[in-house]
Every structure is written in structure tokens, then in C-alpha cells.
Amino acid sequence: xxxxxxxxxxxxxxxxxxxxxxxxxxxxxxxxxxxxxxxxxxxxxxxxxxxxxxxxxxxxxxxxxxxxxxxxxxxxxxxxxxxxxxxxxxxxxxxxxxxxxxxxxxxxxxxxxxxxxxxxxxxxxxxxxxxxxxxxxxxxxxxxxxxxxxxxxxxxxxxxxxxxxxxxxxxxxxxxxxxxxxxxxxxxxxxxxxxxxxxxxxxxxxxxxxxxxxxxxxxxxxxxxxxxxxxxxxxxxxxxxxxxxxxxxxxxxxxxxxxxxxxxxxxxxxxxxxxxxxxxxxxxxxxxx
Numbered sequence: 126x127x128x129x130x131x132x133x134x135x136x137x138x139x140x141x142x143x144x145x146x147x148x149x150x151x152x153x154x155x156x157x158x159x160x161x162x163x164x165x166x167x168x169x170x171x172x173x174x175x176x177x178x179x180x181x182x183x184x185x186x187x188x189x190x191x192x193x194x195x196x197x198x199x200x201x202x203x204x205x206x207x208x209x210x211x212x213x214x215x216x217x218x219x220x221x222x223x224x225x226x227x228x229x230x231x232x233x234x235x236x237x238x239x240x241x242x243x244x245x246x247x248x249x250x251x252x253x254x255x256x257x258x259x260x261x262x263x264x265x266x267x268x269x270x271x272x273x274x275x276x277x278x279x280x281x282x283x284x285x286x287x288x289x290x291x292x293x294x295x296x297x298x299x300x301x302x303x304x305x306x307x308x309x310x311x312x313x314x315x316x317x318x319x320x321x322x323x324x325x326x327x328x329x330x331x332x333x334x335x336x337x338x339x340x341x342x343x344x345x346x347x348x349x350x351x352x353x354x355x356x357x358x359x360x361x362x363x364x365x366x367x368x369x370x371x372x373x374x375x376x377x378x379x380x381x382x383x384x385x386x387x388x389x390x391x392x393x394x395x396x397x398x399x400x401x402x403x404x405x406x407x408x409x410x411x412x413x414x
Contacts, residue, residue, distance in 0.1 A: 222333060339397045345358040
């Protein structure tokens with residue numbers, strides 16, 4: 126993180142931090158020696174930040190119309206290369222997800238799917254055979270604890286998940302850093318997959334939905350615990366995801382052609398994200414005292 130600005134006692138950083146987030150500037154407001162300080166993650170965004178600070182100091186009301194030239198230039202050449210630089214793990218995760226979708230033909234190639242399910246599967250005489258989790262671990266197939274997150278079974282399924290991971294995951298990676306973000310995603314995915322398998326006792330499930338719910342839970346909770354954290358998940362969006370979580374336990378998704386939903390993975394993902402948010406806050410709250 127890089128220190129950019131120290132606020133005077135009479136200056137309220139709320140309007141500026143909102144504008145910074147609207148311009149996709151990952152940042153934190155930290156209290157130090159009685160003053161609020163603005164820190165950013167990517168020093169390459171310094172020209173944008175400085176321009177927004179100048180506008181904010183001159184007239185905060187102008188921030189809503191601000192379109193810094195540096196940000197426009199960055200956006201014009203952004204794309205995947207810029208996302209890879211600023212959120213490399215998010216980008217790699219999504220590229221792997223798309224690759225698995227191609228390899229498995231979105232679940233149509235059951236033999237290919239078997240390489241990514243939490244247990245290898247075999248179909249004989251119209252029956253499906255699979256192993257216990259203990260056997261999976263004894264065989265050293267540890268990747269299977271995570272790999273179901275890469276499986277998707279329809280275009281709608283993969284589009285919904287990847288768009289949310291691209292948006293929310295990318296923002297969180299820029300704030301937390303790639304290492305912390307990677308550990309969190311791995312924990313959420315593994316817990317979601319393992320408990321989904323243990324409860325359902327059926328290996329044909331997959332998707333990044335558990336991770337999505339985990340990211341949403343984490344991103345929603347942190348601003349409640351730390352008022353200086355940027356609000357990524359609005360109240361309305363949180364309500365939508367909670368309602369959709371409840372809908373998943375009804376026959377409605379299957380009635381509209383979405384198939385069976387891995388509800389346990391969603392629920393465990395959300396609970397894992399909330400728990401990780403609490404742990405992260407407890408581990409880092411001394412920075413803001």
C-alpha cells in the first residue's frame with residue numbers, strides 16, 4: 126500500500142473515497158497519529174487519485190462528473206492485460222474456469238468431467254459409481270477438493286458466476302493483495318465442495334457459486350466492521366443474493382430450466398466468507414487504531 130494523502134481534521138474523506146471507488150481505485154483510509162490517511166494499492170493509479178483529490182478540494186460536488194484523463198487512457202487499453210496486472214489470480218481463475226468449460230463441453234463430456242469432480246466417477250450399466258472422500262485423499266487426489274469449483278453445466282451458469290467473480294473478486298484482490306485473496310478463495314471453495322459432497326453424498330456438482338457467495342459475504346461484512354472499508358455490496362444486492370439462496374431450496378430453479386442447485390455449497394460459501402471477514406477484521410483492526 127502507498128500513502129497518498131493525509132486529511133486535515135476538518136476534512137471528511139467520505140465523498141472522496143466514494144469517487145475513488147467509482148473510478149476503480151483500490152484504497153483504504155487508515156487512522157494514524159490522530160489523522161486519516163489515504164493509502165492506495167496500485168501506484169500506477171496515482172495520477173487519477175491526485176486529479177480526484179484536486180477536484181475534491183476545490184468542489185466536492187464536482188466529483189460525480191469527474192472523468193480523469195488518466196483513467197480514460199487506462200480504460201482504453203485495459204482489457205484482460207490490465208486486469209491480469211491488477212488482479213492476476215482473479216484473471217487466472219476465470220481463464221481456468223473457461224478452459225475447463227471447453228474441455229468438459231459444459232458437462233456434456235462425462236469422461237472429462239470426471240477429472241474435475243470431487244470423486245472420480247464411472248458409469249456402468251446405467252449406474253454411477255464413485256469413491257468416498259477418504260479414498261480420494263488416500264489416493265492423493267487433493268486437487269479434487271478445489272476442482273469442482275471450475276465445473277459448470279450451462280452457459281447461464283458460467284456467465285453468472287464468472288461475471289460476479291470478475292467484478293467482486295477483482296476488487297477484493299486489489300484491496301487484499303493476491304496472496305491473501307488466493308488463500309481466502311481456496312478455503313471457501315474447499316469448504317463448500319467438501320460439505321456439499323458430505324451432505325449430498327453425490328459427486329456431480331460444480332461451479333464458482335460457493336466462491337461467489339463467499340466473496341459477497343466477506344465484502345458485505347467488512348464495511349460493517351470497519352467504516353473505512355469501501356462498500357462493494359449494497360444492501361439491495363445482499364438482499365437479492367439471500368433471497369436467491371432461499372429460492373435454491375425450492376423446485377423453482379428446476380422449473381425454469383436451471384437444473385438442481387448445490388444449495389449446501391452456496392450456504393457454506395456464504396458462511397465461510399462471513400467467518401473469514403471476521404477473522405480478517407480481527408487480524409488487521411490494529412492498523413486503524
